[in-house]
Amino acid sequence: MSVDLLRELAAVLPPEALVTDPDVLESHRRDQAGWALAGVPRVLVRPGSTTEVQAVLRVASAHRVPVVPRGAGSGLSGGANAVDGCIVLSLTRMNRILELDRRGLYAVVQPGVINGALKSAAAELGLWYAPDPASWEFSTLGGNLATNAGGLCCVKYGVTGDAVLGLEAVLADGSVVRTGGRMVKNVAGYDLTRLFVGSEGTLGIITEATLKLRPRPPRATTLVASFPTLVGAGAAVTEIMAELRPSLLELMDRTTVRAVEAARPMGLDVNAAALLLARSDAGGEQGVAESTRMAAICEAVGATFVAHSSDEAEGELLMGARRFAFPALERQGSTLLDDVGVPLSRIPDLLAEVERIAGQRGVLIGTFGHAGDGNMHPTIVFDPNDPDAVARARAAFDDILHAVLELGGTITGEHGVGSLKRPFIARQLGPETHRLHLTIKSAMDPLGILNPGKLL
Amino acid sequence: MSVDLLRELAAVLPPEALVTDPDVLESHRRDQAGWALAGVPRVLVRPGSTTEVQAVLRVASAHRVPVVPRGAGSGLSGGANAVDGCIVLSLTRMNRILELDRRGLYAVVQPGVINGALKSAAAELGLWYAPDPASWEFSTLGGNLATNAGGLCCVKYGVTGDAVLGLEAVLADGSVVRTGGRMVKNVAGYDLTRLFVGSEGTLGIITEATLKLRPRPPRATTLVASFPTLVGAGAAVTEIMAELRPSLLELMDRTTVRAVEAARPMGLDVNAAALLLARSDAGGEQGVAESTRMAAICEAVGATFVAHSSDEAEGELLMGARRFAFPALERQGSTLLDDVGVPLSRIPDLLAEVERIAGQRGVLIGTFGHAGDGNMHPTIVFDPNDPDAVARARAAFDDILHAVLELGGTITGEHGVGSLKRPFIARQLGPETHRLHLTIKSAMDPLGILNPGKLL
Numbered sequence: 001m002s003v004d005l006l007r008e009l010a011a012v013l014p015p016e017a018l019v020t021d022p023d024v025l026e027s028h029r030r031d032q033a034g035w036a037l038a039g040v041p042r043v044l045v046r047p048g049s050t051t052e053v054q055a056v057l058r059v060a061s062a063h064r065v066p067v068v069p070r071g072a073g074s075g076l077s078g079g080a081n082a083v084d085g086c087i088v089l090s091l092t093r094m095n096r097i098l099e100l101d102r103r104g105l106y107a108v109v110q111p112g113v114i115n116g117a118l119k120s121a122a123a124e125l126g127l128w129y130a131p132d133p134a135s136w137e138f139s140t141l142g143g144n145l146a147t148n149a150g151g152l153c154c155v156k157y158g159v160t161g162d163a164v165l166g167l168e169a170v171l172a173d174g175s176v177v178r179t180g181g182r183m184v185k186n187v188a189g190y191d192l193t194r195l196f197v198g199s200e201g202t203l204g205i206i207t208e209a210t211l212k213l214r215p216r217p218p219r220a221t222t223l224v225a226s227f228p229t230l231v232g233a234g235a236a237v238t239e240i241m242a243e244l245r246p247s248l249l250e251l252m253d254r255t256t257v258r259a260v261e262a263a264r265p266m267g268l269d270v271n272a273a274a275l276l277l278a279r280s281d282a283g284g285e286q287g288v289a290e291s292t293r294m295a296a297i298c299e300a301v302g303a304t305f306v307a308h309s310s311d312e313a314e315g316e317l318l319m320g321a322r323r324f325a326f327p328a329l330e331r332q333g334s335t336l337l338d339d340v341g342v343p344l345s346r347i348p349d350l351l352a353e354v355e356r357i358a359g360q361r362g363v364l365i366g367t368f369g370h371a372g373d374g375n376m377h378p379t380i381v382f383d384p385n386d387p388d389a390v391a392r393a394r395a396a397f398d399d400i401l402h403a404v405l406e407l408g409g410t411i412t413g414e415h416g417v418g419s420l421k422r423p424f425i426a427r428q429l430g431p432e433t434h435r436l437h438l439t440i441k442s443a444m445d446p447l448g449i450l451n452p453g454k455l456l
Numbered sequence: 457m458s459v460d461l462l463r464e465l466a467a468v469l470p471p472e473a474l475v476t477d478p479d480v481l482e483s484h485r486r487d488q489a490g491w492a493l494a495g496v497p498r499v500l501v502r503p504g505s506t507t508e509v510q511a512v513l514r515v516a517s518a519h520r521v522p523v524v525p526r527g528a529g530s531g532l533s534g535g536a537n538a539v540d541g542c543i544v545l546s547l548t549r550m551n552r553i554l555e556l557d558r559r560g561l562y563a564v565v566q567p568g569v570i571n572g573a574l575k576s577a578a579a580e581l582g583l584w585y586a587p588d589p590a591s592w593e594f595s596t597l598g599g600n601l602a603t604n605a606g607g608l609c610c611v612k613y614g615v616t617g618d619a620v621l622g623l624e625a626v627l628a629d630g631s632v633v634r635t636g637g638r639m640v641k642n643v644a645g646y647d648l649t650r651l652f653v654g655s656e657g658t659l660g661i662i663t664e665a666t667l668k669l670r671p672r673p674p675r676a677t678t679l680v681a682s683f684p685t686l687v688g689a690g691a692a693v694t695e696i697m698a699e700l701r702p703s704l705l706e707l708m709d710r711t712t713v714r715a716v717e718a719a720r721p722m723g724l725d726v727n728a729a730a731l732l733l734a735r736s737d738a739g740g741e742q743g744v745a746e747s748t749r750m751a752a753i754c755e756a757v758g759a760t761f762v763a764h765s766s767d768e769a770e771g772e773l774l775m776g777a778r779r780f781a782f783p784a785l786e787r788q789g790s791t792l793l794d795d796v797g798v799p800l801s802r803i804p805d806l807l808a809e810v811e812r813i814a815g816q817r818g819v820l821i822g823t824f825g826h827a828g829d830g831n832m833h834p835t836i837v838f839d840p841n842d843p844d845a846v847a848r849a850r851a852a853f854d855d856i857l858h859a860v861l862e863l864g865g866t867i868t869g870e871h872g873v874g875s876l877k878r879p880f881i882a883r884q885l886g887p888e889t890h891r892l893h894l895t896i897k898s899a900m901d902p903l904g905i906l907n908p909g910k911l912l
Contacts, residue, residue, distance in 0.1 A: 103694040103801035122500035127698065148643045159641060163620070182799035185615060185831040187604045187654045188877075188884050189893055189911065194650035198643045215699050218742075238559040242583065243671050243733050259857055279541040286674075286742030326799040343638040345559035375641040380474040420642075433633040436900070444892070453647065 002085075005063050009087075012055035017093070019044040028070065028090065029082045035336070036078025036420045042069070043087040048093045050168065050176060050207040057205070057449075058174035060087055066452050069201040071112065071140030072263040075147060076337060077418025079200045089205065091142045097121055098208070105213045106165055106166050106182050111142025111206050118211070127213040130157040133414070134326075145206050148198030150414030156247045156281070156374035157214070158328035159414065161197040168208035169196050171205060172445040175245035184212055200416055201451040203444050213432075218283025220247055220289040222315030225298035226272035230355075232302040234348030237371045239297045240278065241344060246291050248279035249372030250322050253351060256366035256379075259328040260321050268321060269305055274351070276303075276371065277322050279315070326379065332364070333382075334384040336397050340404040341375045341413030353403040354378045361396040362451075363389070375413030417455045425456065458498060458541075461519050465501060465543075468511035471547070475500040484546065485538045491792070491850075492534025492876045494550035497524070497544045504549045506624065506632060506663040513661070513905075516543055522908050525657040527568065527596030532793060533604060533874025535656045535910050539826075545661065547598045553577055554664070561669045562621055564636050567598025567662050574667070583669040586613040589870070590782070595886075601662050604654030606870030608778075610738070611828035612703045613670070615870065617653040624664035625652050628901040638666055657907040659900050665889065674739025676703055677747040678771030679764035681754035682728035686811075688758040690804030693827045695753045696734065697800060700746050704735035705828030706778050709807060711814075712822035715784040716777050718832055724777060725761055730807070732759075732827065733778050737773070740836035781824040782835065788820070790840040792853050796860040797831045797869030809859040810834045817852040819845070831869030873911045881912065 020023070020043050030038040042065070047053045047246050060067045064308055069089045070080035082088055095112035102125045107118055115129075115136040122129045132151035133139055139149070147165070151159075166180030181193040196204055227233040240246060252260070252275045260270045266277065276298065280290035291308040298306050309315055309341060329335055342350045349365060358365040369376035372416045382393035401411050401424050411417070411424045426434045437456055442448070467472055475481070476499050484819045486494040493908050498521070503509045516523045525545045526536035558581045563574060574585045588607035589667055591596055595605070600616045607615075618671040624638030635648040652660055679799035683689040690706060696702060697783055718725045724731060730756065736746035747764040754762050765771055775852070787793055798806045807823060814821040825832035834856050838849035840908070857867050867873070867880045882890045898904070 037636060039694055053836070059790060101799075101801060102698055104799045105694075105697055106799070147892075148647075150641055150643075154641060158618075161647065162614075171888075171892070175888045175891075178886060179889065179893050181866060182864055183797040183831075183866050183869065184800065184829040185610060185797050185826070186866040187605055187606075187870060187872055188868050188881060189653055189873070190865045190896060191604075191617065191647075191650040191653065192889070192892065194647040197647065199646055203646075215697070215701065217701075235687040238561075240560055241671070242558055244675075245671065282738060284745060286740050289740060340637040341641050343557075343562070344640065345557060361615055373640040375639075396725070410637060410639050410642040410644045412644050413639065416643055417645070425644060430634060432627075432631045433635065433645070433648070435631075436627070436633050436648065439899050440896060441649075442817050443895050 002344050008059045017046045017443045027089045031073045031080040033076050033078040033420050038081040039084035042085045044088045044278050046090045046093045053170045053205055056175040060449050064447050066449050068451050070207050070427045073137050073145030074135040074139040075419045077416040079416050079418035092343050107211050109141055109190040109209055113141050115139055122213050128216040131163050142206055144199050145197050147416040152248050155249050163212045163452050165211040167193050167196055167388050169206050170202035171204045199454045202455050215279040220279040220281040220394045221287045221310040222318050223278045223291050223294050225303040225306040226269040227274050227303050230351040231348045235301040236298045246278045247281035250277040251371035252368040256325050256368045260324050263328045263331050326376055329366045333381040336380040336393055338378045338400055339412050339415035342407045342409035344374045346407045357396050358398040361392045363392050363396045438452035464515045473502045480797035484544045487529045487531035487536040489532050489534040489876050492537055494537040494541035497538040498541045499655040500544045502546045502549045505521050509626045509663050516905050520903055522905050527599030528594050533872040533876045535872050535898040536902055538794040551849040565597055565665055566720040569597050571595055578669050581877050583882050584672040587616045595748045598662055601653050602657050603872040608704050610727050611705050613757040619668045622666040623649050625660035625662050627660045628906050635807055656911045659912050673737040676735040676737040677743045677766040678774050679734045679747050680774050681732045681759040681762045683730050683759050686729050686807040687804045692754045702734045706733040707827035708824040712781050712824045716780050716902050718782045719787050719794050785822045785835045785837055789837040792836040792849055794834045794856055795868050795871035798863045800863035802863045813852050813855040818846045819848050819852045
């Protein structure tokens with residue numbers, strides 16, 4: 001059976017697209033979610049075209065063998081982790097930008113194109129591909145689509161799904177569907193584009209995407225503010241969002257600020273409860289006016305220090321502190337990076353809950369993230385060689401997810417469910433909505449071969 | 457059987473929620489799509505709660521009776537038209553704003569709330585509900601959601617679906633699902649919110665929605681430009697969109713301008729091939745700078761007249777011409793209002809095709825619409841008492857849809873497929889994608905009772 005599988009795959013794929021070398025398989029077993037389980041794949045396929053993806057899925061269907069798609073493997077939820085005996089389907093060879101249309105404001109790309117490569121190509125036309133997950137320099141657009149990846153710019157420009165005009169996807173049975181198109185507005189039929197985006201490879205394999213490009217926004221002005229209380233920082237976020245449209249609104253808590261300052265001293269206020277970073281890209285005088293107004297709001301709700309700058313170098317320096325948040329925490333031990341979301345008004349409650357959990361479990365948790373979207377990354381730091389510490393870290397991770405659900409939030413704002421958070425999905429969705437997920441999944445993938453054990 | 461149906465509905469609904477009066481039924485048979493077919497309903501139900509909607513769907517399932525949901529009946533594609541023997545389910549009694557949260561930036565509403573009522577309620581908190589279909593003063597949010605309604609502001613602020621955080625919907629079997637939540641970012645599970653939005657009542661009945669509110673944008677500056685050629689106007693649209701983010705970008709062709717000027721003389725250039733209206737709400741100096749830049753772009757691509765104004769009254773006067781486009785065309789005869797979309801770069805081709813079709817069929821077609829989104833409304837004007845003119849108008853309507861598909865466009869940008877464009881949907885989607893629609897429809901509504909004969 002397994003020999004048949006390989007023979008049949010070899011019959012439909014060029015030799016370079018079929019890999020059974022154990023070392024290569026080993027390097028394609030998992031993504032970046034440290035402690036999510038991963039099985040041992042039977043084979044790695046690296047198709048070069050939609051037709052080859054179709055052929056792989058037909059063989060997989062015939063043998064009822066699971067197919068686990070992957071891009072760069074930079075995911076953070078185990079969504080690309082292998083299951084035993086599966087076909088790992090890497091899309092990295094399908095890495096061409098097929099079309100870049102300045103007048104139509106779109107790009108047509110294969111799933112293996114790196115996010116940053118599209119950004120560069122768009123910039124050459126004076127345009128911008130907005131979505132900017134932290135991994136933008138090495139993650140693939142296919143992976144961004146499969147997880148509906150977020151990033152820093154979402155607060156003004158939306159998530160990956162908001163930048164998608166249309167898709168081509170191969171279904172479990174090998175048939176090809178095309179959704180959407182090159183039009184901005186289109187209500188002909190169900191929004192299947194959005195159904196595939198964020199479905200983590202469980203409904204189909206995305207083989208092409210038409211993505212929206214935008215004009216590049218004006219140069220941003222940057223603001224930093226520190227707050228003596230979490231409630232004050234939370235109030236600044238809600239007041240700014242109720243009045244203005246910042247192009248970025250990020251928060252770092254005290255633990256995170258201290259980690260950054262410890263690794264790269266830059267004079268951040270290590271006694272503040274939280275630091276807020278905000279940007280306006282409204283442009284020119286209006287950008288300055290918005291920054292000034294944001295500064296005034298921060299002061300009015302009790303910020304102890306506020307500074308803003310239209311200078312690009314200074315702005316980048318401040319942004320550097322935020323970008324260094326996770327690496328700085330990583331220097332202090334092993335980490336469990338979480339990704340949760342709450343309604344905007346509940347940010348202070350979330351931060352307070354995380355503090356409570358850190359105390360109760362006796363663990364260090366640094367929290368940072370996209371405050372303007374209510375999407376935060378509590379990051380548990382622990383000693384991997386201390387079994388008790390590991391157990392407490394895992395318990396804290398679960399505690400955070402439970403707390404978030406109590407706050408009316410989500411167990412994942414931008415990283416995805418994958419295998420890591422699968423035990424929590426039914427609880428967030430509730431039985432009827434979970435059942436509807438299963439209904440759609442079994443209608444579209446009746447043999448259950450597409451990325452089993454993920455998301456649902 | 458029919459007597460049983462009524463008796464069972466009477467058992468689960470209060471008396472005022474069950475209507476069999478033929479005159480009332482007659483007034484609930486159709487929406488505003490003049491020539492879409494409409495059947496004769498058996499009964500009208502007007503539930504007051506989700507529980508009552510569930511009860512109706514359980515009875516309908518038991519009897520396998522079609523259910524046709526409707527809001528204000530302002531739809532333009534026959535999506536709310538009755539089928540023979542159906543239950544018409546009006547959501548207009550479920551018209552409460554349940555929650556309005558300034559700090560969370562969301563509103564929780566029932567489907568029967570009028571769009572304008574939410575706008576007003578949000579304005580009282582200094583906030584803004586962005587989606588603005590032309591019918592905003594009388595259409596319901598439920599109808600807006602079911603059709604994924606568009607409007608003038610979409611070019612910067614997106615369509616109805618972009619303003620939805622979460623939904624409650626009743627499925628065909630009477631079960632209730634909740635999608636999304638009150639969080640801005642959320643990737644836990646499939647994007648079922650977007651699956652329901654725009655599904656025209658064929659997958660479930662939306663009984664509650666959590667909608668995104670925003671800060672009110674700064675006051676807009678308004679620009680008008682007239683072009684001697686369609687190509688020039690199209691070039692202005694693509695150049696503006698590649699460089700700036702207008703808050704509105706509308707086009708009227710010569711036939712439309714002449715109709716407006718004939719009904720309400722206001723000195724518009726009746727010899728121009730097209731008139732462009734644009735707005736910037738970047739605010740203050742930046743708004744003026746953007747308008748000035750848009751004016752320069754228009755001049756550079758050959759506009760013969762350009763004027764812009766930051767004066768609100770002047771801006772409203774110019775906008776009045778655009779808002780009057782359809783009423784002005786209606787004064788010249790009966791109308792077939794179409795709604796098509798093309799990639800941004802194909803707008804001049806679309807306008808040229810419409811001109812060609814008008815000539816070939818010997819009909820008058822005025823085209824106006826949301827140029828910045830590539831979403832236009834060619835409107836065929838004809839004499840309803842001349843059977844030959846009626847036939848030619850219908851033929852032209854079909855010609856336009858065929859032409860749009862040839863241009864890689866969509867048969868509907870914002871009005872929906874309904875029953876009017878159902879004959880064209882399979883052609884746009886292609887056989888595989890159409891089949892996937894049917895797969896999802898039968899999985900979610902196995903008895904086919906939800907708004908049959910619409911969309912698919």
